Amino acid sequence: MxxxxxxxxxxxxxxxxxxxxxxxxxxxxxxxxxxxxxxxxxxxxxxxxxxxxxxxxxxxxxxxxxxxxxxxxxxxxxxxxxxxxxAQVVNYEDKMIIERVNKYLENLTNEPTMTTGELSLQTNIPASTLRYWEKEGYITSKRGELNNYRLFDLFQLIKVLLMKITQNAVYSNEVIQLKQEIKELNQHDLEEVRKVIHDLQKHINKRNQExxxxxxxxxxxxxxxxxx
Known part of the structure; x- marks a missing residue:
């Protein structure tokens, strides 16, 4: 040998x-x-x-x-x-998240309707993680007038789903940059939102090839x- x-x-x-x-x-x-x-x-x-x-x-x-x-x-x-x-199933699920986000963009509303618990159920992200992301500025909420609960609109749901993709990614400088781009997204700049979605799709495709x-x-x- x-x-x-x-x-x-x-x-x-x-x-x-x-x-x-x-x-x-x-x-x-x-x-x-x-x-x-x-x-x-x-x-x-x-x-x-x-x-x-x-x-x-x-x-x-x-x-x-x-x-x-x-x-x-x-x-x-x-x-x-x-x-x-x-691991490959997770990558496919991320691809489906992108498709889900694109559908949400077609019917974007500003009305805050989801509590932290409801957002957690819709995204399968723990409430503790959502609170941490809000503390770090990745997502924002409004307070309900009657009960003072945190309420999230559809755009925040989109941001949570995009953050979920970065959670599944292999840690790298590229992923750090993508998280920063998600953090800075503004719902009034849909062109930038679509660019970030496109960048995430490229990242998923690259991961698939790797x-x-x-x-x-x-x-x-x-x-x-x-x-x-």
Whole structure:
């Protein structure tokens, strides 16, 4: 079996050797053997694991990538695939949110009609998260005249749904920027609202393609592991 130096893997994947060690410490790759002088001895199997991490993490994030590769090391393929499947379902649900938001835009009203609880039910976002988003300025409410309850209009519902998409995304500078754009949205500037929706749709499409690439490398790794 060919033995490969860490520096060669790092250069090939454009990552640092410390990243390789970090992945090993997290248990995402099998423990390599050591030479008589204590150096790590990597094989083609390790290379496949590292390639898979680099390919999967942009579309799935490190938490999901780690969970999947730990399952694969234990040869629990079905369990690993269901984790992947669940993540892809979430991406499809985000696509449906975009379609839902576009329909709301066609019938936009300014009348505040939803309480925090009702908004939570409509969006499947916990009330505590909605209160936090309001505190941070992502959404705003008006107070009811009779009971002083927080009330939200349809535009705030739209903003919550857009924020929900960023919740499902892999953390990145792009996602930070999208959240800021959502925060600054004004319902009287529908052109900007549509631009942000378009940017989110592009982000979802990109994530879909990144996930496809990740699954491809996962399949390549599975074939190697399955031969053992």
């Amino acid at each position: 060919e033995k490969i130096r860490p520096i060669d893997i790092a250069e090939k994947l454009k990552i640092s050797t410390s990243s390789l060690r970090s992945y090993e410490e997290r248990g995402i790759v099998p423990k390599p053997e050591r030479s008589s002088t204590g150096y790590r001895i990597y094989t083609e199997e390790h290379v496949a694991y590292f390639e898979c991490i680099v390919a999967m993490s942009p579309g799935f994030g490190m938490d999901i990538t780690s969970a999947v590769l730990k399952k694969l090391q234990r040869k629990e393929l079905d369990a690993a695939l269901w984790i992947i499947n669940k 996930q496809l690439k990740g699954v491809f490398y996962l399949y390549k790794l599975f074939k190697i592991v399955n031969q053992q």
